[in-house]
Amino acid sequence: MIASLIQLLTGMAEASSLFLVAAGLTVIFGVTRVVNFAHGSLFMLGAYIGWSILSRMPRDPEYFALGVILAGLATAAIGAALEMTLLRRIYRAPELLQLLATFGVVLMVQDATLHLWGPEDLTLPRGRWLRSAVVILGERFPLYDLILIALGPIVLAIIWMIFTRTRWGTLVRAATQDRDMVSALGVDQRRLFTSVFAMGSGLAGMAGALALPEASANLQMDLTAITDAFVVVVIGGLGSISGAYLAALLIGILQAVGIIWLPKSTLVLVFVVMAAVLIVRPNGLRGRKLTAARGEADTIASIKPASPSLKLAALATLAIAIAAPFVIGPFALSVLTEMAIAILFAASLHVMMGPGGMASFGHAAWFGIGAYAAALPVKLLTVSMPIALLIAPIAAGMVALAVGALVVRLNGVTLAMLTLAFAQIVWAVAFQWSDVTGGDNGILGVWPPSWAGPQAMYFLALSLCAGGALLLRKMLYAPWGFALRASRDSTQRAEAIGLDTQRLRLTAFTLAGSAAGLAGGLAAFTKGSVFPTTISIGHSVDALVMVLLGGVQTMAGPIIGAIVYTGLFDALLLATDLWRFVLGAAIVAIVLIVPQGIAGLAKR
Amino acid sequence: MMLEIEALQVRYGRALILQGLDFTVAEGEVLALIGRNGAGKSTTMKSIIGLLRPSQGRIHFNGQDIAGRAAFEIARLGIGYVPEERRIFTDLTVLENLEVGRQPPRQGRPAWTIERLFALFPNLATMPNRPGGQMSGGEQQMLAIARTLMGNPSLVLLDEPSEGLSPLIVQQMAAAVRALKSEGVSILLAEQNTNFAAGVADRAVILQTGHIVWQGSMAALPGEGEAYLSL
Numbered sequence: 001m002i003a004s005l006i007q008l009l010t011g012m013a014e015a016s017s018l019f020l021v022a023a024g025l026t027v028i029f030g031v032t033r034v035v036n037f038a039h040g041s042l043f044m045l046g047a048y049i050g051w052s053i054l055s056r057m058p059r060d061p062e063y064f065a066l067g068v069i070l071a072g073l074a075t076a077a078i079g080a081a082l083e084m085t086l087l088r089r090i091y092r093a094p095e096l097l098q099l100l101a102t103f104g105v106v107l108m109v110q111d112a113t114l115h116l117w118g119p120e121d122l123t124l125p126r127g128r129w130l131r132s133a134v135v136i137l138g139e140r141f142p143l144y145d146l147i148l149i150a151l152g153p154i155v156l157a158i159i160w161m162i163f164t165r166t167r168w169g170t171l172v173r174a175a176t177q178d179r180d181m182v183s184a185l186g187v188d189q190r191r192l193f194t195s196v197f198a199m200g201s202g203l204a205g206m207a208g209a210l211a212l213p214e215a216s217a218n219l220q221m222d223l224t225a226i227t228d229a230f231v232v233v234v235i236g237g238l239g240s241i242s243g244a245y246l247a248a249l250l251i252g253i254l255q256a257v258g259i260i261w262l263p264k265s266t267l268v269l270v271f272v273v274m275a276a277v278l279i280v281r282p283n284g285l286r287g288r289k290l291t292a293a294r295g296e297a298d299t300i301a302s303i304k305p306a307s308p309s310l311k312l313a314a315l316a317t318l319a320i321a322i323a324a325p326f327v328i329g330p331f332a333l334s335v336l337t338e339m340a341i342a343i344l345f346a347a348s349l350h351v352m353m354g355p356g357g358m359a360s361f362g363h364a365a366w367f368g369i370g371a372y373a374a375a376l377p378v379k380l381l382t383v384s385m386p387i388a389l390l391i392a393p394i395a396a397g398m399v400a401l402a403v404g405a406l407v408v409r410l411n412g413v414t415l416a417m418l419t420l421a422f423a424q425i426v427w428a429v430a431f432q433w434s435d436v437t438g439g440d441n442g443i444l445g446v447w448p449p450s451w452a453g454p455q456a457m458y459f460l461a462l463s464l465c466a467g468g469a470l471l472l473r474k475m476l477y478a479p480w481g482f483a484l485r486a487s488r489d490s491t492q493r494a495e496a497i498g499l500d501t502q503r504l505r506l507t508a509f510t511l512a513g514s515a516a517g518l519a520g521g522l523a524a525f526t527k528g529s530v531f532p533t534t535i536s537i538g539h540s541v542d543a544l545v546m547v548l549l550g551g552v553q554t555m556a557g558p559i560i561g562a563i564v565y566t567g568l569f570d571a572l573l574l575a576t577d578l579w580r581f582v583l584g585a586a587i588v589a590i591v592l593i594v595p596q597g598i599a600g601l602a603k604r
Numbered sequence: 605m606m607l608e609i610e611a612l613q614v615r616y617g618r619a620l621i622l623q624g625l626d627f628t629v630a631e632g633e634v635l636a637l638i639g640r641n642g643a644g645k646s647t648t649m650k651s652i653i654g655l656l657r658p659s660q661g662r663i664h665f666n667g668q669d670i671a672g673r674a675a676f677e678i679a680r681l682g683i684g685y686v687p688e689e690r691r692i693f694t695d696l697t698v699l700e701n702l703e704v705g706r707q708p709p710r711q712g713r714p715a716w717t718i719e720r721l722f723a724l725f726p727n728l729a730t731m732p733n734r735p736g737g738q739m740s741g742g743e744q745q746m747l748a749i750a751r752t753l754m755g756n757p758s759l760v761l762l763d764e765p766s767e768g769l770s771p772l773i774v775q776q777m778a779a780a781v782r783a784l785k786s787e788g789v790s791i792l793l794a795e796q797n798t799n800f801a802a803g804v805a806d807r808a809v810i811l812q813t814g815h816i817v818w819q820g821s822m823a824a825l826p827g828e829g830e831a832y833l834s835l
Binding site for chain 2: 167170171173174176177180183184185186187188189
């Protein structure tokens with residue numbers, strides 16, 4: 001009983017930290033309708049800046065408070081600069097492009113932080129007051145946690161006061177509902193948005209600095225923070241601040257208490273709770289139905305069959321691909337194999353995103369499940385490669401079916417965030433369940449049988465991937481594909497003519513998951529190993545960049561994108577240490593300059 | 605002239621919605637833009653306030669070229685916009701809605717205050733803290749006008765204020781428009797209801813599929829206007 005009370009308090013302290021990050025994200029989303037992936041980066045910057053300030057100051061509580069506020073102000077300024085240079089230009093872009101552009105910022109900030117503060121984790125020397133504890137029911141409970149518990153509701157109250165009692169808050173709430181009207185009434189909405197963004201960023205920065213006494217500043221905290229914040233914001237309801245607090249409480253307590261019952265599966269628990277909440281309340285605890293996404297139909301134009309010249313080019317490419325292994329060396333061959341796998345990975349995501357209209361930010365989950373589902377039977381049961389390659393798509397497809405059944409009802413950002421959260425959970429399972437998955441060390445020695453050398457593997461990958469991509473294409477031009485596109489363009493009208501839109505979406509979701517799983521299985525055998533990084537956010541983003549680089553609105557898009565991206569990425573890795581920064585900048589540039597992708601550009 | 609519009613063209617994608625409009629609104633004048641659905645009345649208003657960018661043509665307000673400028677800048681110069689759909693902030697109360705519209709007073713003109721607006725629309729005075737989403741259509745229309753007046757505009761763009769309202773409320777709207785006129789506020793009024801326009805306007809412009817087909821004094825309109833509208 002006492003133990004659980006202490007756990008409860010720990011959970012509440014955790015909830016406050018979660019809330020501070022999530023509050024900023026939800027405030028920004030509420031007004032600008034942008035899901036800012038870089039919010040986690042602002043949290044991380046807050047921690048690093050806070051460390052730089054606090055480690056130079058006396059270790060008294062008042063200096064700590066001052067340092068936290070300064071870190072918050074600095075992050076607010078960075079946020080404002082980010083809004084003015086990037087976000088302002090993408091407010092009317094489709095959600096996925098916004099997520100992608102802000103992910104580009106995440107990459108850039110990661111490299112910048114690495115170069116400014118170095119790779120080591122930075123811990124803050126703690127003053128005596130930070131180490132002191134209060135005795136509650138005979139148990140020692142950290143004083144700092146008590147302060148955090150109080151801070152959550154205080155910040156909630158302050159935000160609430162600002163939004164309901166000041167002119168600025170009134171304008172912000174009005175802009176949340178109708179920005180054009182606010183502008184037509186003489187309010188400079190650009191400055192309003194910048195100030196909202198600065199406020200949200202400041203909250204994230206303060207949260208980062210406040211996390212210092214209990215954790216170090218490290219380079220992974222950005223993605224951890226953003227994933228947690230996504231979960232909290234989705235459960236609470238996008239744009240709702242009180243909802244974010246409720247959700248933070250729910251998740252914080254769940255994690256703290258769950259760790260007693262199910263020590264290793266708190267993340268799974270979180271996903272189950274999230275799924276349960278969204279089944280009962282699809283818009284979150286306190287959220288409301290969002291108005292339809294703007295402009296999406298414009299960018300996802302109808303797909304037309306390839307022109308004869310494009311078909312000829314495809315045939316020529318295929319002929320070159322078949323002839324190539326007889327001419328090129330082993331390194332180039334491995335790059336080509338990688339490209340073939342990337343094509344299937346990208347084409348499978350394209351089915352979901354383009355014709356399916358479902359934004360996925362966690363496509364690596366299916367790839368990773370396929371990879372592990374192929375590798376594990378080989379290692380544990382010494383199953384042969386052909387059977388393992390059969391298991392991979394089936395396993396990924398089955399999980400996709402189960403997850404899809406929960407999430408295909410959702411749309412836009414919510415769906416993107418949920419797929420991301422699910423991928424993070426799969427990643428955590430692969431990472432934490434080391435008895436089976438080998439954890440961080442991965443599974444090694446997943447080699448193909450002796451009859452399959454690198455060339456044979458290349459042809460296997462090429463035929464499965466080209467075949468898979470062609471099959472996906474064929475399906476999109478079949479009646480099923482038309483029905484899928486119809487339900488994307490107008491769910492209501494599609495249902496009115498008798499289409500089961502949920503079933504169509506679920507089929508597309510499962511199909512895409514299964515195809516990505518096959519790609520993952522192939523990758524396991526060509527690389528000879530599987531690591532948790534195959535499921536990382538970065539890998540999901542790779543797929544997104546391929547599709548968007550090529551163009552969402554063409555079938556050739558993902559294929560061109562996969563080839564170009566894989567080639568460029570390998571060249572980039574060889575060329576520079578700053579590959580994250582360059583890649584991030586390139587992603588931002590793609591979104592700003594060629595949002596319709598290479599294939600779309602060629603069409604124009 | 606307070607508002608001068610020359611050769612105004614607006615496109616949506618490939619469709620040319622306004623095909624070159626020329627008209628003016630004088631200080632203190634009420635000009636009715638009359639036309640059926642799709643004639644281009646709302647498009648004209650949106651391009652004046654800056655929510656739509658004209659593809660060609662000039663819009664001068666008090667001698668300044670405002671075509672293509674940001675909506676908030678145009679509003680601050682003294683043009684108020686009351687949209688057809690009213691676009692009340694449904695989560696905000698009556699007082700909060702009015703607060704969003706508030707701008708500093710203008711020289712040489714008495715500023716609108718909450719008290720004066722409540723006197724103009726007594727219905728609003730009875731519900732200062734009601735959320736916009738819980739008001740009737742007529743109340744929302746009054747609030748939309750009051751909210752715009754909080755910006756102390758010298759020209760008000762009033763898009764179909766009588767649409768979908770009961771006859772009693774329409775009469776109140778007409779009285780309010782006349783009250784504004786007597787305050788010296790210029791009004792550009794879009795209407796399908798020629799009776800309403802006849803009761804308040806000095807002059808009329810008849811729009812048909814993006815063209816002006818007739819303009820002249822309101823007194824000359826009856827009969828002729830109906831004929832255009834029934835085309």
